[in-house]
Amino acid sequence: MNYFPDEVLEHVFDFITSHKDRNSVSLVCKSWYKIERCSRQRVFIGNCYSISPERLIARFPGLKSLTLKGKPHFADFNLVPHDWGGFVYPWIKALAKSRIGLEELRLKRMVVSDESLELLSKSFVNFKSLVLVSCEGFTTDGLAAIAANCRFLRELDLQENEVDDHRGHWLSCFPESCTSLISLNFACLRGEVNLGALERLVSRSPNLKSLRLNRAVPLDTLQKLLMRAPQLVDLGIGSYVHDPFSEVYNKLKIAIQRCKSIRSLSGFLEVAPHCMSAIYPIFGNLTFLNLSYAPGLHGNKLMKLIQHCRKLQRLWILDCIGDKGLGVVALTCKELQELRVFPSDPFGAGNAAVTEEGLVLVSAGCPKLNSLLYFCQQMTNAALITVAKNCPNFIRFRLCILDPIKPDPVTNQPLDEGFGAIVQSCKGLKRLSLSGLLTDQVFLYIGMYAEQLEMLSIAFAADSDKGMLYVLNGCKKLRKLEIRDCPFGDAALLEDVGKYETMRSLWMSSCEVTLGGCKSVAEKMPSLNVEIIDECEQMEFNLDDKQKVDKMYLYRTLVGHRKDAPEYVLIL
């Protein structure tokens, strides 16, 4: 097979960029494995506990870009205690000791300490890009270290992190010599920033393409920044509140007109709706619009705005847009591929303003729709069947009815048939989240039709173990399964334990699985870590196998039990 010198094969492999494909390449034969591993620069690790940093470093000496994910997805909804795990420090420490020339680090749901950020900033001369999504554990002091020490920093992207904001000075830590910034996103920070330092930084960053500001950046600073950075492609506005008759407002209008490249707009963390007309000129070119942090925009003002967005491909919005507003989206945004409608009042008394009607309108008007996240008041089978017919291209379909076990309000039936239609019609469906009243039947459909399904989220559904079994037996490509509050017990859990080795992870909380059942999985499958989160220390006093387990998280791993679990996590 080896008619080519290694360099030629390496060159060919350069064209193979997807992780899955490169993983497949490495399995062909020993020599391909060797060539691939030495030339690999980007590695994605979906579960930081599935492998150790040492083994990563040993296998991929040329590593430049690392993506790591930590906590299970349900941690986003307060179901996982804060110090459960997902610490990045051991990874940075190991990489720092090695000869790896790390340039990019992307973390999701991990605990990142200031210490880690400081070590990161000092250990890799060519470090260029730090992306933190839904992380926690650091303060603006850690950011100051990154700013001060990473001389060639191109990207600092903070998305939805919990950051202890010590206010002010971190932005000033970018040295005068730092002119390489391409992307700066600090929208999730809650504290003040040094506005003068921000203006100077933007002035000396000619390559800046993406800038997302936090709430503390007022409109007059925004205007100055836009004057200095007319080349921006992605803008996140912090505070957008001003007197529409002021000079600052006029200056903003002029500045906006120079920004001909903006294709992506977000933020509006504080907004005065009557000031929106100043930025109408850019709406016509937008491909991504995120207004999900702007409850101040609704009603007619919002609809008027949407009418400008003829090129929109992705829209993230609050449900105060209403079914009527979604009708405007359907008429205007013919290129729409992704829609996310978030609840503006999730615990409120049914004032949520979207129903199945809005979704049906969008499905009819936007035939390219392939990704949906939709929080709504209610849904009907008829609507889902219509949506399935209108949009057979869904890759992601996540529906959340605010009342978790609400049936079809018209027929009082469960929503089995509706979701069944979705999985049957959307042959490329990779991610599905269910809600509403659901029986075992919907899982029968999922097992039968959802052949490409990789991730499934289930809550308050099913009648028996059969539901879970249909899914485990039918969905051959399943990688992540997360279940809460369903009547699935040991019989379902133990039916095919080998299946879990083909998946990244399984989460089950408030179900019917027992300690004995979980122990059994752990015994039979040494390649899995079976973790029980026992917050009330019930297990310590009472190790009865028949006891129901409140939260179980199991995942495949090559490195056995992790050593950093807190006391209330039992690894079986």
Place this chain on the structure above:
Amino acid sequence: MSSENGKRLLETDAGGLNFEATELTLGLPGEPRVTSDGGAKLGSKRGFSETVDLKLGDNNREVKLGHSLQEAAKSPVSKTQVVGWPPVRGFAKRGKKSCKYVKVAVDGAPYLRKVDLEIYNSYQQLLTSLEDMFSCFTIRNYLNEKKIEQVNGIEYMPTYEDKDGDWMLVGDVPWQMFVESCKRLRLMKSSEAVGLGLTTGPKYSSTN
């Protein structure tokens, strides 16, 4: 697999919603189909009403509710929150100006939790959520002056540290004022609190 059934499911009239479509079902040969009143039976089984009032309809049937909903159903308050539902991350940062995370310590628990006070609208919602988080304890509910059934005989009193550094009983001041001034929460064992003479309920009513 019955492909004819599969085809029928998606047949609708051209255009518009077709309500007859909801009568069609799929099923494997020999598999029992969902009966026409299966939904109605299930509907009454769960009995979930519009305003999230948990009325458990027909009591003859064994009710298989998720654990969290059962717990929520026991609560005396009609507007109840289930932990982690709806599944939306960082809600407190949308729709709200700020986000107020405070630490919650429970006597006897090895670690603390954090809650965002901004996502609640009343003391009742906060206490219910805390009970859920530390689900093996019960919290003495001064506001309703009802005795919640005790799980393991240990009762807790909710206290908090205010801006001045003083430890106060939760419930005395209006909710918003409490949110402004609360720095951290502590669920103190009732037995310890007895000595402090905290036997009278708060002056502030639960209706706000």
